[in-house]
Amino acid sequence: MVEVHKVSGAAFDGNVYLILDKKPILVDAGMMAGPTLKNIKKFIEPSKIEMIVLTHCHHDHSGAAPELLEATGARLLLSEKEEGAVGDDLASVAYLFGQQAPNYKVDETLKEGMVLDIGEWKLRVMETPGHSQGSLCLYEEKEKVLFSGDTVFPDGNIGRTDMYGGDTPELVKSIERLTKLDVQTMYPGHMEITSRDVNRQIQMSLRFAKSI
Template sequence: MNVKKFHKGYYDANSYLINGKVLIDTGINTDALIAEIEKSIYINDLELIVLTHCHYDHTAAAEAIAKKSGARIAIHKDDVELLHHDEASASEAFDSRAPSFEPDILLDDGESIPIGNGEYLEIIHTPGHTPGCICLYEPISKSLFSGDTVFPQGSIGRTDFIGGNSANISESIQKLTQLDVRTMYPGHGETTSDNVKRQIELSYRMAKSIFKII
């Protein structure tokens, strides 16, 4: 699997271009991200934009990139309503309005997205940061695109936004501990391949400790 990471601004989420055809998350800096994508592929080769959740720092550039490339936009069905809400999408924090586009594809847990070369991304519903938060797992390369559910070194996503839920994120992280992960591609921060399973287990311990879950 070929993965290219883009991070174009301090407040941007990470964006990942996979096999030259699928983009995970888009950040805020539309023009800068499009320029980086066009250094790697013809923009019209982009087929799909997958949003790990509804927050503005992950979604703001999606509509413009979709219009320029013709790519479809996918998000979990449980985050659609929040996507269009100024406060719930966190767009207010950026002095902006929530996105108005309608997703082309509504995702659900357990679905798969083919990405070429016999590889695919498995949709793992991981509510807690938002109701429709997802992670994406590629089993051949053992890669996890973890969005804002877990981060390296035992960190976890916030649950104090609208739709956040501490019990749910703890259960979601526990689900991720069952995966065989070689490389984690988080929504923020650096990619890691350093004993990732152990790092996710630390995230689960952190969640249980913070939220007093037995």
């Protein structure tokens, strides 16, 4: 039985998820390593984590990557479209948080259709640009689970498109693709995890995105 725990602990941080499958992984890194590591240790020894998969390069999802990589020894995976954003204050929007973008090594780049086989779960990579150029979602078909990054949030919310690399028509197209999935549980990059009529929530996100 695969478990997912939200392990980010700091307010205003991006959500960090620990997936406990045969190969434990983190989805996103957040920007505050301390509280996140403390939460990870409630479930697992950090050195057991094999991969950190970033949904996108933004600082609130990646800022703690160097510290988490050091603590875990994991490999880091990011969209091939955002490899160049690492260490870039503008592309990573680190400036919005009054910080400088840290540098870290990308071990593997991701693109549409790749599958991360972590044991019971096979996470399919979907390229969902709009909020950022290389935003990704991860979909687990058997369990109907979606890690939606900052593309869609609960209750019809959507990722903003007014930052570097943002593009509203692209976001609409990406959300249109998400409406074709059957999603039972959504793990968004911000806000709360939801299992309540998720397909309808994504439909609402699509309507909202089309209206802006």
